[in-house]
Amino acid sequence: GLVPLLARFYDAVRSGMPSPVSPPHLIRVVHIQEELAMNVREVARGHPPADIAPPAVVELSDRIVALTGASGFFGRAIPAELSGRGFRVRGIGRGPNPMDPNVHEWVRTDLSRTVPGDAFVGVEAVVHAAAATDGGYAAHQRNSIDTALHVMDAASRAGVNRVVHISSLSVVRPPRIGEMQDERTPLAGEPRALGPYTWGKCVSEAAIAQQAAIHNVATRMIRPAALIDWRAPELPGLPGRRLFGQWHLGLGRPSLPLPVCGVD
Numbered sequence: 363g364l365v366p367l368l369a370r371f372y373d374a375v376r377s378g379m380p381s382p383v384s385p386p387h388l389i390r391v392v393h394i395q396e397e398l399a400m401n402v403r404e405v406a407r408g409h410p411p412a413d414i415a416p417p418a419v420v421e422l423s424d425r426i427v428a429l430t431g432a433s434g435f436f437g438r439a440i441p442a443e444l445s446g447r448g449f450r451v452r453g454i455g456r457g458p459n460p461m462d463p464n465v466h467e468w469v470r471t472d473l474s475r476t477v478p479g480d481a482f483v484g485v486e487a488v489v490h491a492a493a494a495t496d497g498g499y500a501a502h503q504r505n506s507i508d509t510a511l512h513v514m515d516a517a518s519r520a521g522v523n524r525v526v527h528i529s530s531l532s533v534v535r536p537p538r539i540g541e542m543q544d545e546r547t548p549l550a551g552e553p554r555a556l557g558p559y560t561w562g563k564c565v566s567e568a569a570i571a572q573q574a575a576i577h578n579v580a581t582r583m584i585r586p587a588a589l590i591d592w593r594a595p596e597l598p599g600l601p602g603r604r605l606f607g608q609w610h611l612g613l614g615r616p617s618l619p620l621p622v623c624g625v626d
Contacts, residue, residue, distance in 0.1 A: 380463060385464075386445070423448045425450065427485065428452045428454060429441060429489045429491060430488070430490045431454075431490070433453070438460070439625050442464045449486075450466045452466070452467040453469070454469045455492070477513060479519075481520075482516050482519075482522050486524065487526065490525060493509065493566065501558070507565050510527070511569050518579060524580050525579055527583050528586070531621060533564045591625045
């Protein structure tokens, strides 16, 4: 089975899909191979071989984390981190199962319509990464705001008391000339004037915070900058667009820093 497995591995690399074997397993195999190679070198020098002590394998516990938007651009990067910490990952998305080895359960549903009653049963925490990334105000109302309300309602009904909400740096007001923004920067006062994406993120945050207070749910808001996969970079949002191949059109003054965050 090694040749088919290698073929699947390189197919995954070419297509940008998850590895057919989990990262912890790959790390374990590499560790054993390095120990074997070291032993061969030591024996060649006349030294006795050492015992191979493989690294401890992360054992999955019965602690489940539900991840919405698990097949999205950011969502695809999260399961390996959760799995590596011993959590079982219950992926939730509107598409088919992405067959990620770090997603151990899959619930297919459109969260903008409803959340199945058993989606959050037995879940310790919810990581809410599902949201609209394009479209107009109606799309962001449906896929960001309504989805956030449905997730919070379902989480409270299932007795989940911890929610991590993936928001965006765009929720803070636009920077003033020469200003260095940080966590203390106020939220945008009139988000609708800043476009559908910012409006959807701002209203979603407010809805999450309001529902968390009503249902006594501990929440954390994560506000990454524009996300980029450095292996296949795309200029985020308004600053530019890919033209073709590796050529991109960028807009703005070269002296202005671009706030980006590696998706990994």
